[in-house]
Amino acid sequence: MNIAVFCSGNGTNLEAIINSQKKGSIKADIRLVVSDTPDCFALTRAKNAGIKTLVVERKNFKTKKDFEEAILKALQKENIGLVALAGYMRILSGDFIKAYENRIINIHPALLPSFKGTQGIKDAFVYGVKVTGPTVHFVTPDMDAGPIILQSPVKVTEDDTEETLAEAVHAEEHKIYPRAIQLFVEGKLKIEGRRVRILE
């Protein structure tokens, strides 16, 4: 299966996915890294790993539809079977999601449905939760609300700052995202309404 990873930032999740693929724990081809941010470090990581990159900037298109069609065209050309959003800070339209229905997944840095949005770690920390952690989920038109594939709890300790908590959450992300991707690749994820059954 060919995978595309979408990134806007640092790309540590992309790196974890690349490493898992190299180790053989993801048995798929990371065919393309798509970004909306030309200078993001994720693109450097992709290039260092010899993965094809594609920058598609919203500002170069008149409409969101044209912008997304340019991405879809590239995905179709590369015969992409799974889109993994990894810090891609853009909301995909219903049309885009429909074109890849149940084949787009996302990592979010909080235990959904709590702390949706762009600041999941900070919001959880400020709220004062004692447990947080990342969620991998299918992407549906409702933001951060698709069926949940994997979650991993991270305790918030007395000594934690937002920074140390972020480190702990990211470390868990780097474990569960590759695992979720391999489960998808193996056809082991069965969506039943809101529930994702993991076939082992």
Ligand code: GAR
């Ligand atoms: C990750 O923590 C991911 O959960 C978060 O962006 C970070 C990207 O880090 N995504 C969201 O907040 C989506 N709402 P990375 O670029 O180092 O992988």
